[in-house]
Amino acid sequence: MRVKFILTVCVCMLGLAACNGGGKTDGAEDARVITVSILPQKYFLEKIVGDRFDVKCMLDKGGNPETYEPSMSYMMNLEKSDAYFMIGNLGFELGIRGKIKEYNPDIKVCDVSEGIDLISGSHHFNADDEEGIDPHVWTSVANARVIIKNMFDDVVEIDPDHKVEYEKNYRDFDKELSEFQDSIAVRLRDVKGGAFVVWHPSLSYFARDYGLEQISLEYEGKEVPVRYLEKKVEYAVSRGPKVFFYQKGMDTNQVQTVNAQIGTRLVEINPLGYDWKSEIKKIADALGQ
Ligand SMILES: [Zn+2]
Known part of the structure; x- marks a missing residue:
């Protein structure tokens, strides 16, 4: 197995018991299940379906989504699921895609x-990914609005009886996100054209939304060669960034050394956490300061 940069995502610390609290029913009717890949998707989907579905999450205990391999118990969840909502283009999703129907031939597989x-x-x-598609689509509010629309459409197909309820939830949530999107745009108006530093390039879509440059220091997911890092740091300094985002669970020694060289302010982020809106707000607040 290829050794990769450790983007350990300690979502376990967020107390997300709900994500793995498998089908306990207390005599009530079994809740229907939809499986998602990552916790931000669970956050989105629960806004739309409320309690009508039990939302299971593949990557609920941390790990690098680009190298993660779901264990058997996660794959077994697919047996009980009406649908599997991929976020699309994550390494592990591409890895399991061909096996999903083996676990459940009737499952609906959706790319949200x-x-x-x-x-x-x-x-x-x-x-095997020549194009190098950036899978971190959920770090953009604009993209989140596309994602929730896709989720809404898919949920209605699975459970048309409750369309009215889902539609109201979706519309309310979309309105909330629209306002959130506008508030960030206002917040970041004055820093447009500027740059920020991030270890792993997880904020490409966020950067695009607000006309910012993301300078990522990571080297093809491996340990960063010294010469490469020196050049990157030199470039970063020339762009005068104020903030250096690093992913939760990273080796902070290296981060702190590089941060001191660039002269940025360190901000820890957890783009794979359940509390998606707080994470995005944290990023916007740091940049808008
Ligand atoms: Zn990535």
Whole structure:
């Protein structure tokens, strides 16, 4: 197995018991199940379906989504699921795609990123991914609105009886996101054209939304060669960024050393956490400061 940069995502610390609290029913009718890949999707989907579905999450305990391999118990969840909502283009999703129907021939498989203008070239970590499509679509509020629309459409297909309820939930949530999107745009108006530093390039879509440059220091998912890092740091300094985002669970020694060289302010982020809106707000607040 290829050794990759450790983007450990300690979502376990967020107390997300709900994500793995399998089908306990207390005599009530079994809740129907939809499986998603990552916790931000669970957050989105629960806004739309409320309690009508039990939302299971593949990557609920941390790990690098680009190298993660779901264990048997996660794959077994697919047996009980009406649908599997992929976020699309994550390494592990591409890995299991061919096996899903073996676990459940009737499952509906949906790519909830459909319609998003994908960014390529930032992710050349995977030998079989020539285009290097950036899978972090959910770090953009604009993309989140596309994702929730796709989710809504798919949920209505699975459970048309409750369409009215889902539609109201979807519309309310979309309105909330629209306002959120506008508030960030206002917040970041004055820093447009500027740059920020991030270890792993997980904020490409966010950067695109607000006209910012993302300078990522990671080297093809591997340990960063010294010469490469020196050049990157030199470039970063020339762009005068104020903030350096690093992913939760990273080796902070290296981060702190580089941060001191660039002269940025360190901000820890957890783009794979359940509390998606707080994470995005944290990023916007840091940049808008
Ligand atoms: Zn990535």
